[in-house]
Amino acid sequence: MLFKFELEGGNFSKVGYASSQIKKVLKQLAIDPRIIKRVVVALYEAEVNVVAHAWRGTVVAKLDADKISLELKDEGPGIPDIPLAMSEGYSTASEAVREMGFGAGMGLPNMKKNVDELTIESQVDVGTTVRMVTWFNKKGA
Amino acid sequence: MEKADFYHALKIENDRCIGCTHCMKECPTGAIRIQDGKALIHKDWCVDCGECLKSCPTEAIYVEQDDFQRIFDYKCRVALMPTVFIGQFSKYTTEKEIISAVMELGFTHVFQVEFTADMIHKEMVRQMENAEEKPVISSFCPAIVRLIQVRFPALVDNLLLVKAPVNASATYYHKVLEGEGIPSEEIGIFYVTPCAAKIAALKGAEGYSSTIKGVINMDTLYNKAYHILKNRSGGYEPECELPPPLTKKEMRWSQTGGEAKHFSGRCLAIDEIHNVIDFLERMETTSEVRNVDFLELRACDRSCAGGVLAVANRFLTAERIMKRSMNRDKVPMIYAADNFEALSYLKQHITIRPVQPNPKRLYDGTIDEMLKKMEQVRKLMCYLPGIDCGACGSPNCQSLAEDIVRHEAQFSDCVFMQRNMEKHGKLDQEHAFRIVERTWGKDRLNKDCYKKGAKYEGL
Numbered sequence: 326m327l328f329k330f331e332l333e334g335g336n337f338s339k340v341g342y343a344s345s346q347i348k349k350v351l352k353q354l355a356i357d358p359r360i361i362k363r364v365v366v367a368l369y370e371a372e373v374n375v376v377a378h379a380w381r382g383t384v385v386a387k388l389d390a391d392k393i394s395l396e397l398k399d400e401g402p403g404i405p406d407i408p409l410a411m412s413e414g415y416s417t418a419s420e421a422v423r424e425m426g427f428g429a430g431m432g433l434p435n436m437k438k439n440v441d442e443l444t445i446e447s448q449v450d451v452g453t454t455v456r457m458v459t460w461f462n463k464k465g466a
Numbered sequence: 467m468e469k470a471d472f473y474h475a476l477k478i479e480n481d482r483c484i485g486c487t488h489c490m491k492e493c494p495t496g497a498i499r500i501q502d503g504k505a506l507i508h509k510d511w512c513v514d515c516g517e518c519l520k521s522c523p524t525e526a527i528y529v530e531q532d533d534f535q536r537i538f539d540y541k542c543r544v545a546l547m548p549t550v551f552i553g554q555f556s557k558y559t560t561e562k563e564i565i566s567a568v569m570e571l572g573f574t575h576v577f578q579v580e581f582t583a584d585m586i587h588k589e590m591v592r593q594m595e596n597a598e599e600k601p602v603i604s605s606f607c608p609a610i611v612r613l614i615q616v617r618f619p620a621l622v623d624n625l626l627l628v629k630a631p632v633n634a635s636a637t638y639y640h641k642v643l644e645g646e647g648i649p650s651e652e653i654g655i656f657y658v659t660p661c662a663a664k665i666a667a668l669k670g671a672e673g674y675s676s677t678i679k680g681v682i683n684m685d686t687l688y689n690k691a692y693h694i695l696k697n698r699s700g701g702y703e704p705e706c707e708l709p710p711p712l713t714k715k716e717m718r719w720s721q722t723g724g725e726a727k728h729f730s731g732r733c734l735a736i737d738e739i740h741n742v743i744d745f746l747e748r749m750e751t752t753s754e755v756r757n758v759d760f761l762e763l764r765a766c767d768r769s770c771a772g773g774v775l776a777v778a779n780r781f782l783t784a785e786r787i788m789k790r791s792m793n794r795d796k797v798p799m800i801y802a803a804d805n806f807e808a809l810s811y812l813k814q815h816i817t818i819r820p821v822q823p824n825p826k827r828l829y830d831g832t833i834d835e836m837l838k839k840m841e842q843v844r845k846l847m848c849y850l851p852g853i854d855c856g857a858c859g860s861p862n863c864q865s866l867a868e869d870i871v872r873h874e875a876q877f878s879d880c881v882f883m884q885r886n887m888e889k890h891g892k893l894d895q896e897h898a899f900r901i902v903e904r905t906w907g908k909d910r911l912n913k914d915c916y917k918k919g920a921k922y923e924g925l
């Protein structure tokens with residue numbers, strides 16, 4: 326089953342919509358609440374990243390009986406140095422974004438911690454694609 | 467998974483129900499459907515919040531209570547009275563007058579529910595200190611406990627496992643009376659309830675019959691007591707023994723913020739069930755709710771003052787309780803009284819067993835099967851109009867689609883789809899009419915000048 330959501334750069338009031346919809350679906354499927362929590366945290370962080378840094382983006386969630394695959398594709402500045410972006414506390418968020426309580430440099434590390442697979446592809450000044458997979462029958466990371 | 471069997475105090479009187487959909491649209495767990503022109507409550511999904519009762523225009527939804535005369539089965543008849551009952555009366559009626567009126571109705575003792583609040587508070591603090599997961603959630607409001615079991619099952623472990631004031635006080639006072647030499651079988655403690663959820667929780671819980679013998683709805687007792695007060699001659703001086711006075715904290719315990727104020731760290735008090743649902747949804751999906759230590763959640767607006775069985779306006783009740791609780795002694799009387807035996811008994815029996823999750827399940831089967839059913843729902847949603855009119859007997863289009871997939875409703879229940887099917891020759895007019903009658907009852911579409919708002923209403 327496929328779900329698609331649009332994300333708008335800079336619109337923090339809408340952030341979290343995709344993660345709350347996905348949460349509802351996973352709850353209906355009686356997935357282990359601990360797994361739901363991890364998926365939702367990762368997706369929420371990813372949503373925040375797109376809204377905080379990119380101009381626009383989409384979330385595509387693909388739900389199978391054994392796993393959920395999430396793909397966040399954005400048009401934005403891209404990430405010049407992915408390993409650096411992955412380190413805890415590193416952030417390029419603007420002052421305005423930090424004032425709203427985001428931008429602590431925990432987004433990507435938090436996502437990595439909460440999903441089974443994470444891949445990032447990025448091209449500077451074009452955009453970033455983040456793919457995450459979580460398996461339902463695998464016990465916590 | 468162990469399933470808790472829910473007892474429900476909310477009932478529908480079919481003769482009064484006009485199947486108007488008000489309750490169905492208000493229900494926060496989507497537990498109501500209309501069939502044959504009458505509302506039906508899905509027992510596993512209902513959390514006894516009472517929103518349906520509040521919305522019913524024909525008083526068809528009521529709260530089941532025990533016959534008042536049953537108090538006379540006992541020699542020692544105790545009214546276990548919450549502060550909200552005092553708040554039903556204006557400042558011109560003294561507590562002594564209120565309590566004397568309740569005694570005149572046949573009670574031998576009046577005891578206040580919040581008397582044990584300080585003991586409960588201490589136990590909550592103890593559990594909070596040892597809690598692995600924050601925020602801890604108060605288990606004060608039984609509708610909230612059920613809401614968490616049904617809609618937020620992942621949060622059951624955040625609930626503090628302590629008795630509600632009504633249970634703690636019944637346990638304590640029963641022991642006190644036994645200590646005075648009254649045999650257990652002669653003690654009849656009756657709880658005066660402001661809401662349906664309390665009844666449901668009491669009647670569903672273990673130990674109900676051993677301490678609390680029955681429940682009296684607050685509106686019933688208010689009417690009886692008010693009648694006595696109104697008929698007293700001027701200058702009447704009531705004579706009765708008063709229960710030990712409550713402190714400010716105890717009196718305000720059931721008010722919004724009454725608990726949250728007394729815990730350390732970040733504490734939030736949220737009332738009204740839709741507000742609570744909205745907050746818990748946010749807490750589960752965003753990182754907006756961070757570092758919260760304690761949540762006081764209440765199903766009714768203005769907490770118990772807004773209970774469905776309270777008579778007075780909830781804002782007035784809340785204000786009256788605030789006023790009446792000012793300038794009170796700060797030391798809880800529970801420690802000053804010489805009932806050490808009852809006190810230590812309560813200390814040992816103040817906790818409750820862990821709360822089991824009881825999630826609302828839409829579909830049975832394996833994940834594969836459930837996924838297929840969800841796909842079917844999405845396909846059906848392509849056709850349904852999405853205006854959530856409720857004319858099919860389900861609260862919204864999404865629910866109708868889910869009901870269809872569960873074989874509890876049909877595609878042709880949707881009035882828009884009926885038009886469509888008629889247009890394409892798939893449904894004849896007679897058949898369409900029969901479908902509408904199945905949902906709305908036989909004579910529902912006939913002219914009726916006696917219905918609410920019509921020209922002969924009330925005649």
